[in-house]
Amino acid sequence: MNPAPEEFDALRKLLALKRHEPPPPGYFNHFSDKIIARIEAQGLCTRNSWWHGLFPEWDAKPVLACAYGLVIMGLLAIGVGVSQSLDTEEAAAPDLARPWFAQAPASDAVLPVSVPVAQASLSGQTNPASSVNPVISSGAPSFLFDVNRLKGEIERINLP
Amino acid sequence: MNANVLDKAPATPCSNATATDAPEDQKLVKRAQGGHLEAYDELIRRYQERIYATIYHMTANHEDANDLAQETFIKAYQALKSFKGDSSFFTWVYRIAVNKTINFLKQRKHKTHMSLNDLDFNAEHDPELVALVSDKTPRRDVNLIELQEKLNGAMQKLSETHRLVVTLHDVQGMSHEEISKIMGCNTGTVRSRLFYARQQLQAYLSDYLK
Numbered sequence: 528m529n530p531a532p533e534e535f536d537a538l539r540k541l542l543a544l545k546r547h548e549p550p551p552p553g554y555f556n557h558f559s560d561k562i563i564a565r566i567e568a569q570g571l572c573t574r575n576s577w578w579h580g581l582f583p584e585w586d587a588k589p590v591l592a593c594a595y596g597l598v599i600m601g602l603l604a605i606g607v608g609v610s611q612s613l614d615t616e617e618a619a620a621p622d623l624a625r626p627w628f629a630q631a632p633a634s635d636a637v638l639p640v641s642v643p644v645a646q647a648s649l650s651g652q653t654n655p656a657s658s659v660n661p662v663i664s665s666g667a668p669s670f671l672f673d674v675n676r677l678k679g680e681i682e683r684i685n686l687p
Numbered sequence: 688m689n690a691n692v693l694d695k696a697p698a699t700p701c702s703n704a705t706a707t708d709a710p711e712d713q714k715l716v717k718r719a720q721g722g723h724l725e726a727y728d729e730l731i732r733r734y735q736e737r738i739y740a741t742i743y744h745m746t747a748n749h750e751d752a753n754d755l756a757q758e759t760f761i762k763a764y765q766a767l768k769s770f771k772g773d774s775s776f777f778t779w780v781y782r783i784a785v786n787k788t789i790n791f792l793k794q795r796k797h798k799t800h801m802s803l804n805d806l807d808f809n810a811e812h813d814p815e816l817v818a819l820v821s822d823k824t825p826r827r828d829v830n831l832i833e834l835q836e837k838l839n840g841a842m843q844k845l846s847e848t849h850r851l852v853v854t855l856h857d858v859q860g861m862s863h864e865e866i867s868k869i870m871g872c873n874t875g876t877v878r879s880r881l882f883y884a885r886q887q888l889q890a891y892l893s894d895y896l897k
Binding site for chain 1: 722724727728731732735736739743744749752753756757760761764765803804805806807809813831834835838839842853854857858885888889892895896
């Protein structure tokens with residue numbers, strides 16, 4: 528429906544009168560202030576945290592936020608795995624390129640060889656070592672005073 | 688026409704302002720969504736006059752227009768997080784204002800009380816308006832204030848949707864496309880409503896029109 532413009536020409540001129548009905552003077556000077564004050568009074572304003580500024584699309588797409596989280600968790604797991612495997616490799620083969628003072632002290636790889644001896648030699652102890660009972664006993668190993676066992680040891684040494 | 692008259696020129700139709708302000712509006716909306724009230728304050732300042740004017744022309748009551756305009760901006764702030772930018776902020780906030788006003792008018796149906804703003808200085812010097820009250824007008828005894836009351840009375844006789852179309856198109860100078868976006872209908876409907884509303888107004892105001 529498209530009437531001729533002149534059909535309502537006088538009416539449109541009359542309607543233009545409504546453009547001359549402004550609000551009282553100064554009405555808009557504090558209009559926005561009143562609205563902001565009402566927003567604050569009603570507690571509607573909540574400032575977002577800093578990551579909302581970095582990733583504003585997270586609010587709109589929770590799936591995207593989950594995907595970001597999964598990727599970060601995955602990268603973290605891979606990082607931990609790689610660091611653990613590097614540690615075990617270093618322990619198995621001490622770094623020869625490092626100077627002797629920079630090398631780790633007794634490594635786990637050497638210790639297992641001596642463990643049975645230590646365990647065998649300390650097997651006679653009544654109080655096994657533990658985190659609550661550390662090995663600080665001042666007494667000598669019991670076999671030192673076992674004459675028969677001592678003889679056997681001497682014979683074994685002097686076999687030839 | 689002196690300088691004073693030019694300074695107080697009536698509000699120009701707002702159809703072109705929307706397209707140029709849109710990119711700046713988007714930035715302000717993003718910041719306002721992040722809780723920056725100063726950005727929202729700027730958005731209010733941009734559209735307060737147009738929103739107020741639309742509501743005022745719909746209600747013909749300054750106090751009601753004041754309350755509804757404030758509520759419109761508060762409601763818009765509450766809903767700002769859900770604003771995705773599918774339409775311009777201007778269209779979106781206008782839609783809120785229009786819906787609020789129409790709901791208000793439906794509730795107020797039986798107690799229509801006009802509280803009109805005074806005509807500004809320009810009205811008496813507008814050549815087209817002077818012509819309306821000149822001796823060419825059938826009702827020679829009418830003055831501008833009387834004409835204002837008659838016009839607003841006739842507007843109030845229209846249905847809310849017809850009044851809205853006339854207000855947005857003939858008073859605020861919006862295009863059919865913009866009105867269709869605000870009202871959520873097609874441009875054909877806007878045109879037909881406008882035609883019907885003008886016919887009605889012409890009939891109500893026949894004494895004051897040539």
